Amino acid sequence: MVTVNTIAITAAINAAVAIMAGAFGAHALRDRLTPALLRAFDTGAQYHFYHALGLFAVAFALTRLPESVWVSRAFFLMLAGIVLFSGSLYALALSGRTVLGAVTPFGGVAFIAAWLCLAWGFMIAR
Numbered sequence: 463m464v465t466v467n468t469i470a471i472t473a474a475i476n477a478a479v480a481i482m483a484g485a486f487g488a489h490a491l492r493d494r495l496t497p498a499l500l501r502a503f504d505t506g507a508q509y510h511f512y513h514a515l516g517l518f519a520v521a522f523a524l525t526r527l528p529e530s531v532w533v534s535r536a537f538f539l540m541l542a543g544i545v546l547f548s549g550s551l552y553a554l555a556l557s558g559r560t561v562l563g564a565v566t567p568f569g570g571v572a573f574i575a576a577w578l579c580l581a582w583g584f585m586i587a588r
Contacts, residue, residue, distance in 0.1 A: 473517030480511035506551030532583030543572035
């Protein structure tokens with residue numbers, strides 16, 4: 463089982479990386495990407511940051527439900543969502559290979575599943 467500390471550290475690092483990605487997009491990529499690719503990159507950075515905060519919610523949940531397998535699943539699914547959703551959008555924007563957009567929905571499904579696992583963990587808690 464994953465620890466609260468591990469989740470909180472992962473959340474903080476992901477928040478920092480998301481902010482760096484957003485700044486990189488706004489400053490270094492602004493004049494280098496088409497508006498559509500820049501929007502894709504920005505969307506990746508936004509969802510990356512939202513789910514970095516979501517990881518903090520998972521860390522909090524684990525303090526309340528330390529034995530919950532559902533909270534642990536939420537952590538791994540949210541992390542997978544960041545990699546698949548945001549990562550595919552970053553790669554798509556930087557490479558211009560639109561085929562990478564086919565990966566993005568899998569990340570979205572992982573995000574949805576993560577939030578549902580977190581909700582289920584609280585719903586079945588005694």
